[in-house]
Each structure stands twice: as structure tokens, then as C-alpha cells.
Amino acid sequence: QDSQKIANLAYSANVTMTYNSEISPQHKITLSGTSKTFDGQGHTLKFAEPASDICATAETSATWTLSNIILDQYDPAKIYLRTGAALNFGDEVTVKYSSVTHTDTKARTWSGNADIHLGAKLSLGAAWTFNDDSVIDGHGYELALGDTEAARLVIAAGKTLVLKDVVLTELRTDNFTIPADSTLTFSTSTIHLGSSSVAIDAGRIWVGTPCGVITGARNLVFGGTSKLVIDNTTLWYDELGQAGAVTSSATNFKNNGRIGKKTEAISGDTGALEVRIAKAEVKIGSIDHTLVPHVYSEGTTLTFDASLSPQHTMHITGDCELDCNGHKIFFAEPSTGVSLTVDAGYSLTFKNAVIENFSDSKTTLGSGSDITFGDNARVYPTSGALTSHWLCSGTTYFFGDGAILDLGSYTMRSSGASGSIVLDNIKIEGLSTQNLRVDGSSGTLTLRNAELSLDAHSAFDTGGIAVYGDSTLTGSKQLSFGSSGQLIIKDHSELKLSDGMTLKYAPSTAEKDRFSLETATSKLVLDGCTLKCTATAAQLTKGIIDVRNENFFECEADVLAEAIELGDGSSASNNVSVKIRPGATLDAKSGILWDRSVAA
Known part of the structure; x- marks a missing residue:
């Protein structure tokens, strides 16, 4: 069993495993070279939690073939392939995917x-x-x-x-x-x-x-x-x-x-x-x-997958927590017609559920009734405008596969101290005054290849925001981040601010590091936006700022202690790399932008 606690393992020649091993963001492997082999000799290579951080990197043009190996808790999102890199599966490979929903966009042989x-x-x-x-x-x-x-x-x-x-x-x-x-x-x-x-x-x-x-x-x-x-x-x-x-x-x-x-x-x-x-x-x-019809008036544990349609409905006649135990609720075509009814005054909570092809058009809510997507609910919505509030509790996942949801006058929010929402490959339109939020200080709004489009000024005052993949904030309005939580752009991820939008950093506590770039591969893209800051100041370390088109910054700084800082003035590993594209600008409306980079 591998017990080495080595920060990184780099391989450029053929590898033969002689023991089981576990890789993690703190104990990762890097592969380089072409036409190389990784022979597991029947051993297990386990991908450790957390679920979305990089555990392995294949460098530019690296080509490796895995064989005679067991990949446990495998997650393609934990492998970063640089330009031209390929990771192939050869003889006698067993792949055990992790319990996180995956989207694999790589062609595989x-x-x-x-x-x-x-x-x-x-x-x-x-x-x-x-x-x-x-x-x-x-x-x-x-x-x-x-x-x-x-x-x-x-x-x-x-x-x-x-x-x-x-x-x-x-x-x-x-x-x-x-x-x-x-x-x-x-x-x-x-x-x-x-x-x-x-x-x-x-x-x-x-x-x-x-x-x-x-x-x-x-x-x-x-x-x-x-x-x-x-x-x-x-x-x-x-x-x-x-x-x-x-x-x-x-x-x-x-x-x-x-x-x-x-x-x-x-x-x-x-x-x-x-x-x-x-x-x-x-x-x-x-x-x-x-x-x-399925008729429920109290809490129930589902023991089967269910396909609902206007001819095969679900009817809720009392307060009900439906623990689906990992089973699927599938809303079948046609796209119109009611498949789920909740009688007046009652609440339905889905828990541990996979809910596919969901939209408000397929539900009818009586007066004072509601639907809550509870802990570990995995919702696959179809595109459309909300006609009811989407309530969440625990950790709720929305997998869009490119779907577009328009919040309009309705809200998507998670309740509870640690209630969290994960938006995966989905676009949310109609963002306005706190109609997308988490209510608890330990809650997180996670963006995974997601886009938020503002229709009016909005604020995010509770919990944190975590950005994975390539995510975007757009719309010619202001989003104010005023939480005591953290707005973080994760490893190998980027947050783009575009289309005239304004991001204001105004934390509720006097901490300048609540907006952060996690590693040197984290990227903030300024693409026609304004970056604002209160006198609290903001300090960005590590990562990349990619400047495209015309952008502005403004802050309330009168002294350096209140400035927007790039780097920390003490460690080159905390320098921020600023890339300004041809024709792009970053102009100061007010305040101080302080470059604190130090020599490597």
C-alpha cells in the first residue's frame, strides 16, 4: 500500500506499479513524454476526494496508455489533459467511476x-x-x-x-x-x-x-x-x-x-x-x-424507478418527503401536460433522487403548496421559464446539459445553514435581486461550466461561490458579493465577466482575501466589465487575469491599505499574471490598483 506523502510524482518514462496507490490534489501525478505505458500489474490506483480537484496532469503532447490496472473512484474531471495530450486505455483495464455524476466529452478507445x-x-x-x-x-x-x-x-x-x-x-x-x-x-x-x-x-x-x-x-x-x-x-x-x-x-x-x-x-x-x-x-x-397513479400522503421510500406522464401521474395529498434511495423520477414526453400534482397546502420534498426532464409545465401546485429538491437531489431540467419557486435543501445538483432556465420573478434558493446548489452546464437567465441564493453562511453556490445572466442589480450576501470549469457572469448590471464566505476560482478553472456587467467586492467583514484564485491555473477573464471594490480592499494572489476588450476598475481606496492588490509582496508563488490582449484596456475610474509582484 502506498504510504508516501510526496507532493508530486512526475513520470516521463514507462511506469510499472508495484503497489496500490492513491492520488489526490496533494499527492498528484504528472505525465510527460510520448508513446509511454503505465502498467498497473493488477494494482489499484484510487482517485481520492474531493470530487472536483485535479489529481493527474498529462503535459502538452504527452501520450500514455494504461494497462493491467484498476482505477477506483475514477473521475475524468480530475485528469487535466494539456494541448495535444492523450490518455488511452489498453489491455485489462477496470474503471470504477466515482459516485459523482459525470459528463465525459473525450473520445475514448x-x-x-x-x-x-x-x-x-x-x-x-x-x-x-x-x-x-x-x-x-x-x-x-x-x-x-x-x-x-x-x-x-x-x-x-x-x-x-x-x-x-x-x-x-x-x-x-x-x-x-x-x-x-x-x-x-x-x-x-x-x-x-x-x-x-x-x-x-x-x-x-x-x-x-x-x-x-x-x-x-x-x-x-x-x-x-x-x-x-x-x-x-x-x-x-x-x-x-x-x-x-x-x-x-x-x-x-x-x-x-x-x-x-x-x-x-x-x-x-x-x-x-x-x-x-x-x-x-x-x-x-x-x-x-x-x-x-402514484398517490402519496406521507413520507415514503421509493424502491423503483418511475416514469411519469399525463397518463401515469404522481399525486401528493399530504406533506411528503419522498426518499428515492437513488432511484429515478423520469418525466416522459410530451413536454406539456401535467404529470405531478401537489394538493393545496402541502409540501413535497425529493431526497436522494435523480429527476430527469423536469419543468414547471409538468407540475401543478395548489395554493400554498411547494416542491423542495432535498439533499442529494440531482435534477435534469429542460429549458424554459420558471412559474414557481424552486426550493432546495441540503446539497442539490442541477445538471443542464446546456439547458437555459429563466428565473423571471421566481427564486432558486437553498435553505439551511449549509444548504448548497450546484449548477452544472446550465445557463440561468433573469438574475435579479437575490433570486438565486443560498440562505446559510456555510452554504455554497457552485458553478460548473455555468452561466449567470443578470437582468437587474443583484447581491450575494450569504455563503460562498465556487467556480469550476469555464463559467461566466454576464449582463449590463451589477452583482455585489457581500458575504463573509468566499468567492473562489478553482484549479484549472476560469470565471469570465462580460457584456458590461459589474462585479462588486463588498464583503460583510473586513477581509480582503474573500475573492481568491486558488492556484496558478485559476483564471479571471475581464471581457468588457467593471471590477469594483469597497474600502475593505481586495487582494488577489496566484492565478491569471486575462484582459479582453474594454474594462474598468474602481475602488474607494485613498491609501494603499484600501487598494486592489495583485500579489502579496512577499512570495513569487503568489504573483498574479496579467495578460492584456491586443486592443484590450483596463482603465481606472477611481482608487488604486497595486501590483505587488516580486521577482522569482
């Missing part, structure tokens, strides 16, 4: 017998190519293929890919590349079709255990030279009260296999809300099979 385990939802943004027999074990979690042709699974000629206990979503015709002599095997998995019908015209699809297809109004058609083999089991499909189906012109039903419509296996007593499964094999990865 799995060269030999990959064994991939999901620990949470994984969204692909590029092709995964399998050059040898491989397995993806979803452990009940979602593998999302997104809405672009780039996100797809490619199986090499003559090879087999097994999808085991996977919830495969957004399936489209161009999601798969399966040559005629290749096999895609589904085992205890569920498929959600995308926005249109799907045709699979080549390769062999093998179904050896009960699996399900959520078709809605779309069709899954096996045609051309494809061969669908259903061996001693049933491939069920659920059209959610619409007119979709699974059909095949080349099906091989072995040992009494068949395609079955979900309603063939269900009988229900709507009065008692009891559903009896006619055949035990209908259990499809804990997918909800009831055709009657």
Missing part, C-alpha cells in the same frame, strides 16, 4: 477487455470505441448518450459489448456502430428511446435476461441485416400510454423468448393502488410498471 463500472449517471459527449470484448456494468445507473451524433458506442468487428444493469437513455439510430459480425448484449438493462424512432440495421443484439424498452410514442425497429436474439426471456416494452413498439424483421426467439408489451403482464387494483406482476421476470432493473 478501449483497446482490450475493458471492465467499466458506473457509480452514478454518466453522460457521454463523444464516441467510445471498443476494440475488444468489454463490459459496462451500470449497477442500475444511467448511461446517457445525449442528443448529438458524437456521443455513441462503437464496437469493433467480431467483438462483443455487454451492457449489464444499465439504464441507457437518449438512444438514437446513430448512437451505435455495430458491424455485421459484432454483438451487443443486454443484461437486466433498460433502454429509453430518444426524440425519434430508432432503427438498428446491422450486427447481432442478444437479450439473455429480462430487459425493457421505454418507447413512448417512438418505435425501436430491428431490420436490415441485424439479428435480434431473445434467449429464454422476454424483451418488454412500455409505450407509456402512447403508440410506440419494438418490432423486428429478423428475430430469433430461442427457448421460448419473446417480445412483450408491458400491459400484458400487469393487473391492477386502482382503489388499493396494488399492482400484481403476472410474471416474475417482468422486473426490469427496478423500473416502475404500474399503470395507476
